[in-house]
Amino acid sequence: MIRIIMHGCNGHMGQVITGLLAADADAQIVAGVDLSDHIQNTYPVYASLEACREEADVIIDFCSAKAIESLLDYSVKRQIPVVICTTGISEEQMEKIREAGRSVAVLKSANMSLGVNMLLKLLKEAAQTLAPAGFDIEIVEKHHNQKVDAPSGTALALADSINEALDNEYAYKYDRSNERVKRPKKEIGISAVRGGNIVGEHEVIFAGTDEVVEFKHTAYSKAVFAKGAIEAAKFLAGKPAGFYDMSDVIG
Ligand SMILES: NC(=O)C1=CN([C@@H]2O[C@H](COP(=O)(O)OP(=O)(O)OC[C@H]3O[C@@H](n4cnc5c(N)ncnc54)[C@H](OP(=O)(O)O)[C@@H]3O)[C@@H](O)[C@H]2O)C=CC1
């Protein structure tokens, strides 16, 4: 039985995972951590990781970018592998995540769904064919009105995947409202829409002359992310130090 600490247990994702693990014979939450204490869970909940003394095999994190440093400190100090799903992470924090991966197993992914992780691979081939043929690249993401970060971690991961395939020559453009010049070629436009309870939509548009190619992923429920995170946690428990991502889990 894999023992899990749920970081952000009383949030939307923490509660979906709590529900799924209640019916899982191979893994269970032994403790939760959250600033909010408005939910009754079957496991103990602490206001900080430091207060959490339970033995665990892995931490699942769906929390806040503000808590990344304390999460990494705890994971390294107690040598507990960590699956980081929180988005809105800065480049400086990303460095700290990679650094932590030198002493404990760390898996980081901005999107735990199978579909998006397959898309990350498909886009490389599309970019290598379409960008040299002059196609412009734009990403549009849509999320619920409770989301605090923009653009989404997934939109940035999609852009990074495309950019990597194009020798990292493209710059990201988040806002054209002050522009009075034509769109430069080596640019990936990234736009964010927030409203209602949209779970998560990502559209990648390759716009050429007289033809447009579009890739779209729609999440219809948060369960797709929760299932991926649980699969990742089962994969990561017991793994040696290293920096992993969902491609290591999905293959
Ligand atoms: N990788 C993926 O596939 C996915 C990633 N995400 C990302 O996961 C994160 C969480 O999403 P979601 O569950 O919707 O967000 P929620 O805001 O619903 O949940 C986050 C929870 O963490 C708590 N929290 C905030 N700061 C701290 C802290 N310092 N210590 C302990 N607990 C804290 C919040 O409490 P309070 O409300 O009191 O602040 C809240 O209960 C976001 O960054 C989101 O973008 C979401 C879905 C999929």
Ligand SMILES: O=C(O)C1=N[C@H](C(=O)O)C[C@H](O)C1
């Ligand atoms: O906050 C969310 O809800 C989501 N966040 C992730 C992101 O920022 O990419 C993944 C998913 O789209 C849902």
